[in-house]
Amino acid sequence: MTESDFIPGGTVTTPAGFSAGAVYAGIKKKGVDVLDLGIIYSREPCTVAGVYTTNKIKSAAVVVNQQRLAKGGMVSAIVANSGCANSSTGEQGLTDAIETTELAGKALGIAPEEVLVASTGVIGVRLPMDAIRKGINGVVLTPDGGHDFERAIMTTDTVPKEAAIAVKSGDTAFTIGGVAKGSGMIHPNMGTMLVFLSTDAAVTPDFLAESLRKAVDVSFNMISVDGDTSPSDTVILLANGLAGNDPVAAGNPLAGFFYRALESLCIHLAKAIARDGEGATKLIEVTVKKAVSIEQARRAARTIVSSNLVKAAVYGRDPNWGRVTAALGRSDVEIEEPKLDVMMAGITVLKKGRPVPFEREKAVKALERTEVPILVDLHLGAGEATAWGCDLTEQYVVINSAYTT
Amino acid sequence: MTESDFIPGGTVTTPAGFSAGAVYAGIKKKGVDVLDLGIIYSREPCTVAGVYTTNKIKSAAVVVNQQRLAKGGMVSAIVANSGCANSSTGEQGLTDAIETTELAGKALGIAPEEVLVASTGVIGVRLPMDAIRKGINGVVLTPDGGHDFERAIMTTDTVPKEAAIAVKSGDTAFTIGGVAKGSGMIHPNMGTMLVFLSTDAAVTPDFLAESLRKAVDVSFNMISVDGDTSPSDTVILLANGLAGNDPVAAGNPLAGFFYRALESLCIHLAKAIARDGEGATKLIEVTVKKAVSIEQARRAARTIVSSNLVKAAVYGRDPNWGRVTAALGRSDVEIEEPKLDVMMAGITVLKKGRPVPFEREKAVKALERTEVPILVDLHLGAGEATAWGCDLTEQYVVINSAYTT
Numbered sequence: 001m002t003e004s005d006f007i008p009g010g011t012v013t014t015p016a017g018f019s020a021g022a023v024y025a026g027i028k029k030k031g032v033d034v035l036d037l038g039i040i041y042s043r044e045p046c047t048v049a050g051v052y053t054t055n056k057i058k059s060a061a062v063v064v065n066q067q068r069l070a071k072g073g074m075v076s077a078i079v080a081n082s083g084c085a086n087s088s089t090g091e092q093g094l095t096d097a098i099e100t101t102e103l104a105g106k107a108l109g110i111a112p113e114e115v116l117v118a119s120t121g122v123i124g125v126r127l128p129m130d131a132i133r134k135g136i137n138g139v140v141l142t143p144d145g146g147h148d149f150e151r152a153i154m155t156t157d158t159v160p161k162e163a164a165i166a167v168k169s170g171d172t173a174f175t176i177g178g179v180a181k182g183s184g185m186i187h188p189n190m191g192t193m194l195v196f197l198s199t200d201a202a203v204t205p206d207f208l209a210e211s212l213r214k215a216v217d218v219s220f221n222m223i224s225v226d227g228d229t230s231p232s233d234t235v236i237l238l239a240n241g242l243a244g245n246d247p248v249a250a251g252n253p254l255a256g257f258f259y260r261a262l263e264s265l266c267i268h269l270a271k272a273i274a275r276d277g278e279g280a281t282k283l284i285e286v287t288v289k290k291a292v293s294i295e296q297a298r299r300a301a302r303t304i305v306s307s308n309l310v311k312a313a314v315y316g317r318d319p320n321w322g323r324v325t326a327a328l329g330r331s332d333v334e335i336e337e338p339k340l341d342v343m344m345a346g347i348t349v350l351k352k353g354r355p356v357p358f359e360r361e362k363a364v365k366a367l368e369r370t371e372v373p374i375l376v377d378l379h380l381g382a383g384e385a386t387a388w389g390c391d392l393t394e395q396y397v398v399i400n401s402a403y404t405t
Numbered sequence: 406m407t408e409s410d411f412i413p414g415g416t417v418t419t420p421a422g423f424s425a426g427a428v429y430a431g432i433k434k435k436g437v438d439v440l441d442l443g444i445i446y447s448r449e450p451c452t453v454a455g456v457y458t459t460n461k462i463k464s465a466a467v468v469v470n471q472q473r474l475a476k477g478g479m480v481s482a483i484v485a486n487s488g489c490a491n492s493s494t495g496e497q498g499l500t501d502a503i504e505t506t507e508l509a510g511k512a513l514g515i516a517p518e519e520v521l522v523a524s525t526g527v528i529g530v531r532l533p534m535d536a537i538r539k540g541i542n543g544v545v546l547t548p549d550g551g552h553d554f555e556r557a558i559m560t561t562d563t564v565p566k567e568a569a570i571a572v573k574s575g576d577t578a579f580t581i582g583g584v585a586k587g588s589g590m591i592h593p594n595m596g597t598m599l600v601f602l603s604t605d606a607a608v609t610p611d612f613l614a615e616s617l618r619k620a621v622d623v624s625f626n627m628i629s630v631d632g633d634t635s636p637s638d639t640v641i642l643l644a645n646g647l648a649g650n651d652p653v654a655a656g657n658p659l660a661g662f663f664y665r666a667l668e669s670l671c672i673h674l675a676k677a678i679a680r681d682g683e684g685a686t687k688l689i690e691v692t693v694k695k696a697v698s699i700e701q702a703r704r705a706a707r708t709i710v711s712s713n714l715v716k717a718a719v720y721g722r723d724p725n726w727g728r729v730t731a732a733l734g735r736s737d738v739e740i741e742e743p744k745l746d747v748m749m750a751g752i753t754v755l756k757k758g759r760p761v762p763f764e765r766e767k768a769v770k771a772l773e774r775t776e777v778p779i780l781v782d783l784h785l786g787a788g789e790a791t792a793w794g795c796d797l798t799e800q801y802v803v804i805n806s807a808y809t810t
Contacts, residue, residue: 057734057742088730090743090759123727124760231734308713309805316806322528325493329462329636337462338495354495355529392806394799400714401721401797 002169004261006268007177010164011146014177015200016242017043020145022152025135027128028083028121037081037135038145038152040196041108045074046238047205048116049212051220053233060086060093061117062234064101072205073113075238078196079104079136080118080153081127082181085192087231088124096127103136118194118234120155120181150179153194156399157181161272167201167261169254174201174243176261180269182233193220195235195269201258202241204249211259212237219266222298222387223274224306237262274388279395283388284314286374288328291383296333301387303331304374311392314372319363321349324374339379345372407574409666411673412582415569416551419582420605421647422448425550427557430540432533433488433526442486442540443550443557445601446513450479451643452610453521454617456625458638465491465498466522467639469506477610478518480643483601484509484541485523485558486532487586490597492636493529501532508541523599523639525560525586555584558599561804562586566677572606572666574659579606579648581666585674587638598625600640600674606663607646609654616664617642624671627703627792628679629711642667679793684800688793689719691779696788701738706792708736709779716797719777724768726754729779744784750777 013020022038024030050069052062068075079100086093097117105112119127150160164177182193203211216235241247248254275283286305291297304310307327313320321342328335342350345366347358372391418425427443429435455474457467473480484505491498502522510517524532555565569582587598608616621640646652653663680688691710696702709715712732718725726747733740747755750771752763777796 055731055734056737056740057730085727088727088742088755088758088760123730124755231731308801312802312805315802318806322490322493325462326460326528326636329460332461335461337493350493350529353493355493392802394802396713397717397720397797397799397802400717401723 002167002257004165004167004257004264007164007166007175010177011162012040012149012177012179012196012198013143013146014164015175015198017200017240018198019141019143020149021139021141022145022148023135023138025081026131027081035148035152036083037132037139038149039104039136039139039141040078040149040198041141042076042198042238042240044240044242045076045114046240047203047208048075049209049237051212051216051235053231055231057088057231059119059232060089060097061119062232063094064097065116065234068113068116075116076110076114077104077108078116078118078236080194081132082153082155083121084119084125084127085121085123085232086119086127089126092126096129099129100127100132103133107136116236118232120153120192120194120232123231146177146179150181153179153181155181156278157276159276161269161276163265163268165261165265167257169257172243172245172254174199174245176201176265178265178269180273182273193233193273195220197235197237197265199237199239200242201239202243202245202247203239203258204247207249207255208237208239210250211262214259215263215266218263219270222302222385223270224302224387224389271388274390277390278399279393280390281370281393282314282391283371284311284374284390285371285386285388286376287384287386289375289377289384290380291378292334292381294383294385297383297385300328300331300333300376301385303327304376305387305389308392311389314367315391315393317364317367319344319347319349319358319360319367324376325350328376334380335378336380341377341379343375345369407572407662409570409572409662409669412569412571412580415582416567417445417554417582417584417601417603418548418551419569420580420603422605422645423603424546424548425554426544426546427550427553428540428543430486431536432486440553440557441488442537442544443554444509444541444544444546445483445554445603446546447481447603447643447645449645449647450481450519451645452608452613453480454614454642456617456621456640458636460636462493462636464524464637465494465502466524467637468499469502470521470639473518473521480521481515481519482509482513483521483523483641485599486537487558487560488526489524489530489532490526490528490637491524491532494531497531501534504534505532505537508538512541521641523637525558525597525599525637528636551582551584555586558584558586560586561683562681564681566674566681568670568673570666570670572662574662577648577650577659579604579650581606581670583670583674585678587678598638598678600625602640602642602670604642604644605647606644607648607650607652608644608663609652612654612660613642613644615655616667619664620668620671623668624675627707627790628675629707629792629794676793679795682795683804684798685795686775686798687719687796688776689716689779689795690776690791690793691781692789692791694780694782694789695785696783697739697786699788699790702788702790705733705736705738705781706790708732709781710792710794713797716794719772720796720798722769722772724749724752724754724763724765724772729781730755733781739785740783741785746782746784748780750774
C-alpha cells in the first residue's frame with residue numbers, strides 16, 4: 001500500500017537532514033522583519049538536479065550553477081539572496097557568485113564546489129559583497145529554518161509558498177519538501193522564479209534529473225503571470241538519501257510513487273505562484289482537451305492563460321468567451337471550429353463552435369469565485385494539458401510602473 | 406523629379422473617384438454622433454489586394470472576402486460595420502455577410518461580387534440584418550465621406566486615423582489614401598484592426614498584392630497593443646486607375662515611388678493605431694539594429710514592444726532597462742551579451758553588455774515625452790527592424806475588464 005499526503009506546515013527543511021536559516025544582510029531596503037539572505041544545508045551531500053531559465057541572458061548564479069552541475073558532483077548547500085539579481089554584471093558578477101560559494105563553504109566547513117547560488121531582484125547592479133560576507137556568517141541553521149529561508153527569497157510575493165509531501169510505500173518512507181518565490185515576470189519558460197526542492201529519498205542522478213524535468217514541464221512551465229521571463233529562473237532539487245531506501249531509479253517499484261509525489265508538490269507550488277501573481281485577485285486554470293497532441297494542448301492552454309484580454313475579462317467577471325477563442329485561434333494549433341466546445345467557470349458558452357445562450361447574471365456570479373476554470377475541448381485527438389495564471393488588474397500596472405523609481 | 410507629401414485632411418476618399426458615407430444603423434449602442442455602418446465606393450471598378458488575420462478562427466467577413474479575392478474579380482465597394490464582429494456565427498454568419506453584399510450591390514447598382522465586407526465588435530452575436538438593410542439604404546456617398554466612414558468603424562478608438570499621400574513623378578500624379586481602426590487586441594499578426602486603403606493609380610494586381618504584403622509587414626504587423634489578435638483583422642487596398650498612368654508593375658519606373666508612398670502611409674496609420682492603444686498615454690518605438698537577420702530583428706523588436714513589463718515601465722517613466730534585456734533574451738534571437746548596447750529615450754543605459762551609469766532624474770525626465778524610442782544594437786549582423794506599441798496603464802485594465810458587461 002502506498003500513501004502520499006501533504007504535511008501541514010511542511011517546507012524545504014521537512015525532509016530528514018535538511019536545515020536552513022536566514023538573516024537581513026542589508027541587500028534589500030530595511031524594513032520590519034525583512035530577510036534577504038538564506039542558506040539551505042543538508043548534513044549529507046546530495047544528488048542534485050536543476051532546471052534553469054531559457055532566457056538567452058542568464059544571471060551569474062545560473063551560469064555558475066550550470067557549470068557546477070555539468071561536472072556531476074554532490075551538493076550540500078544553496079545560498080540565495082533577494083534584492084539583487086546579479087545579472088548583466090559581466091565577469092565581476094561571476095567572480096562575486098563564486099566568492100559567495102567560497103564564503104558559504106568556509107562557514108559550513110564544506111568545499112565551495114558543494115555550494116549552489118541563486119539571486120533575485122534588480123538587474124544590472126553588483127552584489128554587495130560586504131553584506132553577503134557578513135550575512136553568511138550570521139545565518140543560524142535550524143531544522144525549522146525553511147520558513148525563514150522562504151521569506152529571504154521573496155520579492156513582490158505577498159504570501160510564502162511552501163509545502164512538503166510524505167510518501168509511504170511498504171517499509172519505505174520518504175519526504176519531499178520545497179519552497180518557491182516568484183510573482184511578476186512569471187511565464188511558462190520560467191519567470192523570475194526560484195524553487196528549491198529537497199528530499200530524503202535516495203534517487204539516482206539520472207532519474208532525479210528526468211523526474212524534475214518532467215514535473216517542471218507540467219507545473220512551473222505551465223504558469224504565466226505576464227509573459228515575461230527572467231535571467232535568474234531556477235528550480236533545484238536536492239536528494240540526500242537519508243530515508244535509507246534503495247535508490248529510486250527508472251523502472252524500479254518506487255519510481256512512479258516518487259515521480260507522482262514530486263509532480264503533486266510542483267503543481268501545488270506552481271499554482272501558489274500563479275495565484276500570487278502581481279496584483280492578482282483570482283487563479284485561472286485553463287484546460288485544453290482532445291488536441292491533436294499534448295504539445296498543441298500545452299501551447300493552446302498557455303496562450304489562453306497568458307492573454308491580457310482573457311485575464312482582464314476574468315478580473316471583470318466578464319463571460320467574454322470570444323477572447324478565449326481569439327487567443328486559441330492565434331496559438332497556432334489545429335482547430336475545427338464546428339467541433340469546438342468552451343466552458344467558463346463551469347458554464348457552457350460555446351458548443352460545436354456556436355454560442356450557447358446562457359444567463360449573464362449566473363455567469364457573472366460564477367466568475368466571482370477566486371479560482372476560475374476555463375475548459376476548451378477541441379474534439380480532435382488525445383492531447384490534454386492544464387495551465388495556470390491569474391487575472392490582470394489595475395494593481396499589476398501600479399506595481400510594475402513604479403518598481404525601481 | 407518625384408515628390409511625395411501627406412495631404413492635410415487626407416482620407417480614404419481623397420484619391421480621385423472614391424466616395425463614402427456612413428449612418429447610425431442601430432448596431433452599436435445609441436449615442437451622440439454615433440455611426441456604425443459605412444460604405445466606401447469607387448466609380449471605377451478597382452484592382453484589389455487584401456491581407457487578413459492569421460488567427461485560425463476567422464470572421465464571416467474575412468471568409469467571404471478571401472473567397473471573392475481568390476476568384477480575382479474587380480471590386481467597387483466595401484461595406485463595414487462596428488458593434489458586431491459576425492464571428493463564431495457559423496453558416497448563418499456567412500449567409501448574413503453574403504446578404505450584406507447583395508443589399509449593397511442592389512443599392513449601388515453593381516454586382517454583389519464587386520462588394521467586400523468587414524465587421525468589428527462583439528464576437529458570437531448575429532449581425533442584426535434589419536438594421537443592416539435599413540442602414541445600407543440610408544448611406545449617402547460624398548467625396549468627403551471618408552471621415553464619416555472612419556467614424557463608423559471605430560470601437561474603443563479615441564481618435565480617427567486617416568491620411569493620404571500625393572505622389573508626383575514627372576507627368577504622372579497619383580494619390581494614396583486610407584483609414585484605420587483598432588485599439589485593443591492589436592498585435593503583430595493583425596489585431597482587431599480594419600484598414601482600408603485606396604489609390605487612383607493604376608497598378609497591376611500582382612504588384613498591388615506584393616506591395617501591400619510588404620508594406621503591411623513593416624507597418625501593421627509591427628505594432629502591438631496587447632499581444633492578442635482577432636478573427637476580423639483586415640487590410641484592403643483598392644486601385645481604380647483614374648490617375649491614368651501606365652499600370653505600376655514590378656520593375657517599371659513608378660514601382661519604387663508607389664511602394665515607398667504606400668509604405669509611408671501604412672507606417673503613419675500603424676503608428677496612429679499604436680498611439681491610440683486602449684488606455685495608452687505614450688507611443689513606444691523599438692528599433693533593433695545589427696541582428697543576424699531582418700527576421701530576428703523583427704522578432705526581437707516585437708517581443709520587447711509587447712512586454713507588459715516594458716510597457717508598464719515606460720508608463721511609470723522608469724528607465725528599467727533590465728526589462729528590455731529580459732524581453733530581448735526570451736525572444737529567441739542570437740545575442741552576444743558583451744556586444745549589446747541599449748538606449749532608452751536617447752540615453753545609453755547599457756554599453757557592451759554592461760550598465761552605463763546615468764542620472765536617474767534625467768532619464769525619468771526623458772521618459773516623460775509622449776513618444777519613447779528604445780534602441781537595441783546587437784552588433785552582430787545587418788538585420789534591422791522597428792516595432793511600435795504603447796504603454797500599459799491602469800486604464801487598459803479598466804477598459805478591458807468591463808467590455809461586454
